[in-house]
Amino acid sequence: MIKAGSLPLPILVLLTLALTLATFMQVLDTTIANVSIPAISGDLGVAPTDGTWVITAFGVSNAISMPLTGWLAKRFGEVKLFVISTALFSLTSMLCGLSPSFEFLIVGRVLQGAVAAPMMPLSQSLLLSHYPSTKKGLALAFWAMTATVGPIAGPLLGGYITDNFSWSWIFYINVPIGIFCSFIVWQLIKHKETDKAKYPIDFIGLSLLIIGVGSLQILLDRGNNLDWFGSTTIIFLTIVSFIGILFFIIWEIFDEHPVVDLKLFKIRNFVIGTIVLSVGYAIFLGGGVVFPLWLQTQIGYTAFWAGFASAAVGVFAFLLSPIVGSNMHKMNLRVVVSISFALFALSYFLMSNFTTEVDLFHVSFPRLIMGIAMALFFVPLTSIVISQINPSRIASAMGVVNFLRILGGSLGTSIGVTFWQRWGSLHHEQLAEHINLFSPQSINIYHSLSHITSSPASFINRIITQQAMTMSNDNILLLSGYTFLLMIPIIWIARPPFLTSRVKKKS
Numbered sequence: 001m002i003k004a005g006s007l008p009l010p011i012l013v014l015l016t017l018a019l020t021l022a023t024f025m026q027v028l029d030t031t032i033a034n035v036s037i038p039a040i041s042g043d044l045g046v047a048p049t050d051g052t053w054v055i056t057a058f059g060v061s062n063a064i065s066m067p068l069t070g071w072l073a074k075r076f077g078e079v080k081l082f083v084i085s086t087a088l089f090s091l092t093s094m095l096c097g098l099s100p101s102f103e104f105l106i107v108g109r110v111l112q113g114a115v116a117a118p119m120m121p122l123s124q125s126l127l128l129s130h131y132p133s134t135k136k137g138l139a140l141a142f143w144a145m146t147a148t149v150g151p152i153a154g155p156l157l158g159g160y161i162t163d164n165f166s167w168s169w170i171f172y173i174n175v176p177i178g179i180f181c182s183f184i185v186w187q188l189i190k191h192k193e194t195d196k197a198k199y200p201i202d203f204i205g206l207s208l209l210i211i212g213v214g215s216l217q218i219l220l221d222r223g224n225n226l227d228w229f230g231s232t233t234i235i236f237l238t239i240v241s242f243i244g245i246l247f248f249i250i251w252e253i254f255d256e257h258p259v260v261d262l263k264l265f266k267i268r269n270f271v272i273g274t275i276v277l278s279v280g281y282a283i284f285l286g287g288g289v290v291f292p293l294w295l296q297t298q299i300g301y302t303a304f305w306a307g308f309a310s311a312a313v314g315v316f317a318f319l320l321s322p323i324v325g326s327n328m329h330k331m332n333l334r335v336v337v338s339i340s341f342a343l344f345a346l347s348y349f350l351m352s353n354f355t356t357e358v359d360l361f362h363v364s365f366p367r368l369i370m371g372i373a374m375a376l377f378f379v380p381l382t383s384i385v386i387s388q389i390n391p392s393r394i395a396s397a398m399g400v401v402n403f404l405r406i407l408g409g410s411l412g413t414s415i416g417v418t419f420w421q422r423w424g425s426l427h428h429e430q431l432a433e434h435i436n437l438f439s440p441q442s443i444n445i446y447h448s449l450s451h452i453t454s455s456p457a458s459f460i461n462r463i464i465t466q467q468a469m470t471m472s473n474d475n476i477l478l479l480s481g482y483t484f485l486l487m488i489p490i491i492w493i494a495r496p497p498f499l500t501s502r503v504k505k506k507s
Contacts, residue, residue, distance in 0.1 A: 007130055007188075007189075011188055012130060012131070014184060014188065015126075015130060015184070015185065015188050015189065016127065016139070016142055017184075018180070018181045018184035018185050018188075019082075019123040019126055019127055019143075019181070019185065020123065020127075020142050020143060020145070020146045021146070021177060021180075021181055022082075022086050022119055022123055022177075022178070022181040022182075022185075023119065023120055023123045023143060023146045023147060023150070024146035024147075024149070024150050025089075025174055025177050025178065025181070026089065026116045026119045026120055026150075027120070027146065027147055027150030027154075028150045028153060028154045028157070029058070029093075029112070029116070029154075029174065032154040032157055032158035032161075032170045033054050033055055033058075033158060033170060036158050036159075036161075036162045036167045036170055037051040037054060037055070038051070039162045039167045040054060040105070040167050043167065044099070044101060044102040044105065045102070046102045050102070051102075053106055054105060054106065054109055055221070056217075056218065056221040056222065057106045057109040057110045057113065058109045058110070058112060058113040059113065059217055059221060059406075059410065060110075060113065060214050060217040060218055060221070061109075061110045061111070061112075061113035061114040061117075062113035062114070062116055062117050062406065063113075063213055063214075063217045063403060063406055063407060063410070064114070064117075064209060064210050064213050064214055064217075065113070065114045065115075065116075065117030065118070066117040066118075066120075066121070066399055066402055066403035066406065067209065067213075067259070067260040067399050067400055067403045068117070068118075068206075068209075068259055068260070068399065069081075069117065069118045069121045069122065069395055069396065069398070069399030070260070070261055070393070070395050070396025070397070070399050070400070071199070071258075071259045071260070071261075071396075072118060073118070073122065073125075073194065073395040073396070074195075074196060074197050074199065074395075074396075075196060075197070075198060075199065076196065077193040077194050077195075077196050078122055078125055078126060078129075078193070078194040078395055079126070079185065079186070079189050079190060079192065079193045079194065080190075080193065081118050081122060082118065082119065082122040082123070082126060082182075082185060083182045083185055083186045083190075084182075085115050085116065085117075085118045085119050085122070086119055086178050086181050086182040086185070087178065087179070087182045088111075088115035089112060089115050089116045089119065089174065089178050090174055090175045090177075090178030090179055090182070092108055092111045092112035092115055093112060093171040093172070093174035093175055093178065094171070094172065094175050095108040095111070095112075096108040096109060096112060096168075096171040097168040097169070097170075097171035097172045098168070099168075117399075118399070120147075120398075120402050121395060121398030121399040121401070121402050122395060122398075123143060124140070124143055124382070124394075124398045125394045125395040125398055126185075126189070127139040127140070127142065127143055128140070128386070128391075128394060129194075129391065129394075130189065130192075134329065135326070136383075137324075137325040137326060137327075137328035137329065137379060137383060138322060138325040138326045139325070140325055140378075140379045140382050140383060141321040141322045141323075141324060141325025141326065141379050142321075142322065142325070144317075144321045144325070144375075144378035144379045144382070145317070145318050145321045145322070147378065148314060148317040148318065148321070148374055148378065149314045149317070149318055153311075153314075156304070156307040156308070156311060157170075158170050159304060159307065160304075161173070194392075194395075195392070199257040200257055201259075202252075202255055202257055202258055202259045204251055204255075205248060205251050205252050205255055205258055205259045205260070206259050208244050208245075208247050208248035208251060209244075209248050209259065209260070211240065211241075211244040212240075212241050212242075212243075212244025212245035212246075212247075212248050213241075213244075213245065213407075215237045215238075215240040215241035215244060216237075216241035216245065216407070217407070217410060218237055219234050219237035219238060219241060220407075220410040220411055220413075220414045221410065221414070222234070223414050223418070224414055224417050224418045224421070228418065249262065260396075260399075260400065261393065261396040261397075261400070264389070264393070264396065264397055264400060267388045267389065268388065268493075268494065268495060269384050269385065269387045269388045269494045269495065269498070270385055270386075270388065270389060270397060270401075272384070272490065272491065272493050272494040273381050273382075273384040273385035273387075273401075273494060274385055274400070274401050274404055275490065276337070276381060276487055276490055276491050277378075277381045277382070277385065277401065277404075277405055277408075278404045278405050278407070278408035279408060279483075279487060280341070280344070280377060280381075280484070280487065281405045281408050281409050281412070282408035282409060282411050282412030282415075283344075283412055283480045283483055283484065284344075284374075284412070285408075285409040285412045285413055285416075286409075286412030286413050286414075286415055286416030286417075286476075286480075287348070287412075287416060287476065287477065287480050288310065288313075289413045289416055289417060290416045290417060290420045290473060290476055291309075291310060291351075291473070292306040292307065292309075292310050293417070293420070294420070294469060294470070294473045295309060295363070297469070298356065298465075298466045298469045298470060298473075299356065299358070299470075305360075309360060309363045309364050309367065310367065311367075312364040312365075312367035312368050312371065313367040313368070313370045313371045313374060314371060315368060315371050316368060316371030316372045316374070316375055317371040317372075317374035317375050318371075319375075320371075320372060320375035320376075321374075321375045321378070321379060323375075324336070324375050324376060324379055324380070325379050328379065328380060328383060331380075332496075333380040333383055333384055333496075333498050334384075334491050334492050334494060334496075336376050336380045337376065337377070337380050337381055337384070337491045338488045338491060338492075339376055340373045340374075340375075340376035340377045340380070341373070341484040341485065341487055341488050341491075342484075342485070342488070343369055343370070343372055343373035343376070344370060344373040344377075344480075344481070344484040345481040345482070345484040345485045346366075346369060346481075347366040347367070347369040347370040347373065347481075348366075348477045348478065348480045348481030348484065349477075349478065349481045350365070350366040350369070351366045351474075351477045352474045352475075352477040352478040352481065353474065354470060354473065354474055354477075355470065356466050356467060356470050382401075383498055384491075384494050384498055385397065385401055386398075387494075387496075387497065387498040416476060419472070419475075419476055420469070420472050420473060420476055421472075423471075423472035423475050423476070424465075424468045424469040424471075424472035425468075426468075426472075427467070427468035427469075427471045427472055428464055428465060428468035430468075431464045431467060431468055432461075432464055435460060435464070
């Protein structure tokens with residue numbers, strides 16, 4: 001029988017299924033509630049603007065807990081921590097679905113985000129530790145497939161469940177999946193637990209982390225709704241997050257048993273890979289939020305068709321990731337990532353030419369190209385990140401990397417939506433300048449429209465808004481493309497041998 005690490009192949013396949021399915025479930029839950037906010041708000045009797053706290057509560061607690069993965073893994077063991085986290089995720093999902101009030105749901109989402117945090121980094125760490133050296137790239141590819149498809153499938157699945165069943169079922173579906181994954185992982189590798197060590201709890205570091213990161217995540221999630229620095233709340237959160245994070249970093253550097261291993265940032269490839277991964281994900285997620293918003297609010301797409309057009313990015317990302325992963329030992333990873341960024345730039349440049357008359361094919365085609373870029377993005381970059389990391393520190397490294405990636409995604413989303421709205425307002429003002437009562441052309445247009453609509457002024461304003469928001473969307477896409485091109489030289493600062501390069505030399 002073919003062996004993979006010390007596990008027989010059938011066992012390894014089942015373990016991979018359980019770990020990646022748990023990752024998919026956790027990633028899915030970060031986006032599945034987005035389209036269900038109106039239904040949740042109406043059912044629980046709150047305004048839609050307050051309903052967004054369902055998303056914020058999960059994101060804040062998840063972001064705070066993610067960097068603690070390494071410390072928790074050393075204290076309890078990676079296998080036990082993963083199993084406990086997954087089981088608790090199922091339990092808190094059940095509580096969310098049973099929520100009798102909005103306040104109960106928010107508490108449930110906070111708990112759900114907190115217990116879910118270790119699942120993603122530990123799934124990576126456990127996969128890598130149970131695959132042989134020559135197949136570690138394939139292990140990362142399996143993980144990347146679920147991490148890529150999850151955010152895309154979330155809105156589609158959430159919309160379908162909410163429309164055809166009840167919003168509670170977006171949480172209930174986690175229960176059987178979580179129980180299955182935790183049971184399988186425990187049965188298969190409970191005898192292969194990692195080394196444990198009981199370090200004292202760094203209460204000061206933990207408190208500073210909660211204050212600093214919690215404030216930062218809330219201001220990123222709420223900033224656009226509160227008009228950013230026009231709001232005293234955002235100014236206060238900015239000051240608190242800056243002071244909290246600054247003191248956290250200083251404390252963790254000198255503390256004997258820090259809750260977050262900041263010494264990882266002394267490692268060259270870890271720093272370069274993390275920066276590029278976080279910035280790239282910020283651009284991808286920021287555009288990924290604006291794109292369906294533009295389709296629905298300006299082009300007339302339904303939520304389903306906007307999700308369908310966006311989902312095109314998952315096709316090649318899903319199909320090509322295993323091929324890339326299994327062949328990384330033959331590649332220069334810096335070349336692979338450079339090609340990925342060039343393809344990202346190409347897809348964004350193509351989309352930056354969109355008009356209000358664009359059809360579904362031309363909307364979706366650049367997203368297919370972006371899917372190829374995604375397949376060359378996550379797996380090689382993760383390999384670069386861990387290439388100089390001792391295996392015993394991979395759980396800590398993945399916790400920090402995923403935290404910064406999620407934080408980057410929140411930042412990208414906030415900046416993307418803000419720029420889209422403000423550039424849209426600027427374009428609207430510029431276009432509206434050409435419409436005035438003293439222009440013969442404007443007067444002729446106004447009179448022509450009066451024969452087909454009772455409110456020509458509103459009709460003209462709607463057309464101007466549509467054009468302005470489309471121009472703003474194109475501006476964001478163009479800027480995103482240039483940013484990816486500017487990141488290509490950065491990845492070449494990383495130095496081989498990478499994980500797959502070392503494998504090549506040994507073989």
